Amino acid sequence: MERTFIVGGNWKMNGDRKGIDEIIKFLRAGSIPANNEVYIGVPSIYLDYVQQRKPKNIEVAAQNCYKVEKGAFTGEISPDMLKDLGVKWVILGHSERRAIFGESDELIAEKTAHALEKGLKVILCVGETLNERESGKTNEVVFRQTKAVADKIKDWKNVVIAYEPVWAIGTGKTATPEQAQEVHDSLRKWIADNISKEVAESIRIQYGGSVTAANAKELAKQKDIDGFLVGGASLKPEFVDIINANAKKPEESKESKK
Ligand code: PGA
Secondary structure, X not given: OOOOOEEEEEOOOOOOHXXXXXXXXXXXXXXXXXXXXXXXXXXXXXXXHHHHHOOOOOEEEEOOOOOOOOOOOOOOOOHHXXXXXXXXXXXXXXXXXXXXXXXXXXXXXXXXXXXXXXXXXXXXXXXXXXXXXXXOOHHHHHHHHHHHHHOOOOOOOOEXXXXXXXXXXOOOOOOOHHHHHHHHHHHHHHHHHHOOHHHHHHOEEEEEOOOOHHHHHHHHOOOOOOEEEEOHHHHOOHHHHHHOOOOOOHHHHHHHHO
């Protein structure tokens, strides 16, 4: 099954209006393959600013939202508010939310279920720490994080998973294409066994963690890597090259049609 390649930027807590104008400028100037999907994860205070200025072929994503409609939850934003601005995507379960803000698997699953109920599309982040990898627990962690969500939702069509090994985030230490492919492949098998074969075949799994223009092409060749979630490099013009990482040279595209 052909899965649409999807590349997202995660600006985290970076930028101001002047810097955002620069980013919008290079995004407008760069070419985006018609078949690729692109989103940018924007700090909540700038969601509307970016939504008003973004190119049509790029969607805006929030970096978080809460698990209920409204109420006394100081500092939080709801899926309804995102929809009110025209925002279609939300990134949930990023490792920084898990580690720094103490978000549990359970809370992330509840947020995911509520966001989907409200019609948002969700990028669900999963991934192991260095300690967990070194003690051979990578699959266990990634499956546990995915299962928490599987216990709460039935329909996966508006979910994209981002596999982001914590040790690769912001460290310049990218997983090798083989390391990433191995986890993507085991996760897809877990999904086939525990959710359904259809979901396993159709769900897109992005890789994230120190993705750059220099390493994106090799990663994009892996069978189970369906795109990227890009932090640091999404603030720079090289993000456009990462968006194009799956563009095939003429001889390769002939090859793939055989
Ligand atoms: P990085 O961040 O590309 O800067 O490593 C990725 C992410 O946190 O999504």
